[in-house]
Amino acid sequence: MTTVNGTMATDRPERYAKQLVSHWSERGPVSTEAGATIQRWNTGQVLVLRPTDGALEVEVTVPDGDDAARFAQVVKAHLERFGQRDEVNVVWHL
Template identity: 30%
Template sequence: MAISTVTVATKSASRYLQQLCKHWSHKFEVEFTPQDGRIVFTDGRIVTLKASDEVLDITAEAPAETQAQLEDVVAKHIIQFAFREELTFDWNRQA
């Protein structure tokens, strides 16, 4: 599994974490609080989220061949929720 991380600067981190988790809770295994979230996709990919007052930290775990797709779908969903903000996703990949 490849691992990617990103820190997104936003004062609405908790709101976006909860929106993303609620959005996917109908299809996937999801656990969340206002500060922490975990989404387990049916194919084994995992997204974890951690919200603080100033940032949303996201970790995405997936097979290397689907890593870019997972990063993209997570970013697009959060950008859609944050339409009033310009968020930046600069993913850092680990081996």
């Protein structure tokens, strides 16, 4: 498994976490664990969204052999499109 972590500054992290997993509801089950929203895709990817004070921490994990950078870019594009009015930006910590 390969994991990429990032952060998106926002005053509404819970809203964006809920919106993203709702948008991808058919991809796999969603659970809440230790304050994080976790979606385990049927194809093996895992998306962890942790709302914090002033930010949404984003963690994407893909199975070995999958392209973590590509999946991270898809997540980034969706979050930034949802937050276009707020001019949000996901920054990956590589």
